[in-house]
Amino acid sequence: MSRIDITLTVNGEPRELKVEPRDQLADVLRGPLMLTGTHVGCEHGVCGACTIEIDGAPARSCIAHAGSCDGATIRTIEGFGDDEIMRALREAFTREHALQCGYCTPGMLVVGRDVVRRLPDADEARVREEMSGNLCRCTGYRGIVRAIVSVIVARRHARREGACR
Amino acid sequence: MKPSRFSYKRPASWDDAVKLVLAGARPGAGTQSLGPMLNLRLARPDTIADLRHLPDYAGVSVRGDTVRIGAGTTHAALEDGVVPGRLGQIMASVARRIAYRPVRTRGTIGGSLAHADPAADWVAVLPALGGVAVAFGAAGERRLPLANFVTGIFETALAPGEVLRAVEVPMLRDAARWGHWKFCRKIGEFSKATACLLDVPGARPRAVLAALDGPPMVIDDAAALLADPTGEARRIVAGCPGLSPWRQAIAEAALRHAVQGARA
Numbered sequence: 400m401s402r403i404d405i406t407l408t409v410n411g412e413p414r415e416l417k418v419e420p421r422d423q424l425a426d427v428l429r430g431p432l433m434l435t436g437t438h439v440g441c442e443h444g445v446c447g448a449c450t451i452e453i454d455g456a457p458a459r460s461c462i463a464h465a466g467s468c469d470g471a472t473i474r475t476i477e478g479f480g481d482d483e484i485m486r487a488l489r490e491a492f493t494r495e496h497a498l499q500c501g502y503c504t505p506g507m508l509v510v511g512r513d514v515v516r517r518l519p520d521a522d523e524a525r526v527r528e529e530m531s532g533n534l535c536r537c538t539g540y541r542g543i544v545r546a547i548v549s550v551i552v553a554r555r556h557a558r559r560e561g562a563c564r
Numbered sequence: 565m566k567p568s569r570f571s572y573k574r575p576a577s578w579d580d581a582v583k584l585v586l587a588g589a590r591p592g593a594g595t596q597s598l599g600p601m602l603n604l605r606l607a608r609p610d611t612i613a614d615l616r617h618l619p620d621y622a623g624v625s626v627r628g629d630t631v632r633i634g635a636g637t638t639h640a641a642l643e644d645g646v647v648p649g650r651l652g653q654i655m656a657s658v659a660r661r662i663a664y665r666p667v668r669t670r671g672t673i674g675g676s677l678a679h680a681d682p683a684a685d686w687v688a689v690l691p692a693l694g695g696v697a698v699a700f701g702a703a704g705e706r707r708l709p710l711a712n713f714v715t716g717i718f719e720t721a722l723a724p725g726e727v728l729r730a731v732e733v734p735m736l737r738d739a740a741r742w743g744h745w746k747f748c749r750k751i752g753e754f755s756k757a758t759a760c761l762l763d764v765p766g767a768r769p770r771a772v773l774a775a776l777d778g779p780p781m782v783i784d785d786a787a788a789l790l791a792d793p794t795g796e797a798r799r800i801v802a803g804c805p806g807l808s809p810w811r812q813a814i815a816e817a818a819l820r821h822a823v824q825g826a827r828a
């Protein structure tokens with residue numbers, strides 16, 4: 400069961416790693432790469448805490464083997480810097496009390512950002528549907544949904560104003 | 565929990581993939597079902613043959629009035645409309661309700677079908693859409709009707725050493741009517757009863773009842789169901805052994821809703 404050599408681009412930096420075939424991406428991120436913002440909850444794809452971006456698309460890092468991600472571009476919660484949507488989401492999460500213990504938050508933000516980008520016209524019901532794969536044991540979801548909807552609405556207004564000018 | 569140890573192979577050709585599988589390797593696709601089974605140690609393969617780098621593994625091509633969908637095409641790609649026309653619309657509406665977007669970006673139509681979970685969406689829907697599964701083995705390609713590809717709980721018509729390479733589904737005219745209904749206790753959870761119905765003008769309507777702890781039940785001529793949804797649904801469900809009363813009730817409801825959807 401020999402280790403395999405892989406290359407990943409993680410948050411913009413190329414990383415060469417030796418991994419075991421059984422290592423899930425989440426374990427490699429949290430272990431050798433010390434990016435502990437990616438949280439691990441259920442380890443079978445259900446809770447969403449481990450959600451990150453693989454090649455620009457949201458994915459569960461608990462059920463993607465690091466070996467099969469060789470060559471991929473990975474972005475974790477640490478890697479969004481001042482991405483415009485992420486900044487708006489962080490502010491909205493703070494304002495709307497969308498987190499308490501914070502365990503679910505990295506996954507919520509990564510999925511929330513995908514929803515804002517992919518579904519610029521989503522209403523509250525659609526946001527709830529899209530966020531249903533991320534579990535939160537603290538907040539009761541209201542603040543989270545409100546925060547994401549507020550970012551969508553603000554961007555819609557900005558779009559309209561842009562179009563009127 | 566963490567998976568037990570296995571070795572990892574990345575076949576570069578379909579022939580190599582088949583050789584590995586014949587030697588006992590477990591195919592790996594999106595690992596959205598295999599990953600959880602490994603983490604829970606329900607699966608302990610010695611070797612995984614990662615199909616994700618095979619040529620033509622993902623993607624869609626239209627030939628005549630058939631669309632060939634590579635086994636590695638993700639649910640997300642189908643949700644985003646890689647399949648053209650009315651068929652694509654229908655498949656997008658099904659894909660959107662499989663699991664959650666971060667699962668759909670990796671989970672594949674081929675993995676879903678090969679996994680053959682009785683409650684899975686493509687397992688229920690593809691038999692209604694018709695067409696064939698393209699299996700690939702040591703003797704090359706073999707075509708199997710999708711209507712009886714899934715033969716039991718986690719069982720398929722694939723022979724030992726065969727992998728699923730694609731599905732080929734007939735394109736649909738805009739006039740094709742479609743109804744699909746499933747009962748999930750929470751969005752993204754596996755269904756407890758699924759029904760769908762395809763009604764193409766000039767052809768026999770076809771329905772499927774699925775997610776009832778066995779292979780999907782294909783109703784080849786659903787004319788009676790369209791004519792009398794309530795009575796016929798009751799008759800069909802009465803023929804499914806071993807269902808508790810509430811499963812019977814939602815199975816009947818699924819059939820009725822599928823008819824309603826196709827009529828709307």
Ligand SMILES: Cc1cc2nc3c(=O)[nH]c(=O)nc-3n(C[C@H](O)[C@H](O)[C@H](O)COP(=O)(O)OP(=O)(O)OC[C@H]3O[C@@H](n4cnc5c(N)ncnc54)[C@H](O)[C@@H]3O)c2cc1C
Pocket residue numbers: 443444445590591592593594595596597598599600615635661662663664667670671672673674675676677678679683684685686726727728729752753754755
């Ligand atoms: C939280 C969660 C919720 C889900 N909810 C749903 C749902 O509501 N509905 C639904 O339908 N699915 C659901 N799924 C399953 C999901 O659709 C998977 O993507 C799918 O079942 C398996 O596809 P995969 O590509 O990930 O295959 P893998 O997990 O990689 O493989 C699954 C099995 O198929 C075999 N296999 C894979 N590809 C091939 C091939 N080409 N030839 C031969 N054998 C092959 C593998 O060896 C393995 O045994 C859910 C998954 C998760 C994690």
Ligand code: FES
Pocket residue numbers: 438439440441442443444445446447448449450459460461462
């Ligand atoms: S830890 Fe990955 S989804 Fe729960």
Ligand code: FES
Pocket residue numbers: 497498499500501502503504534535536537538
């Ligand atoms: S804030 Fe605690 S789990 Fe969501």
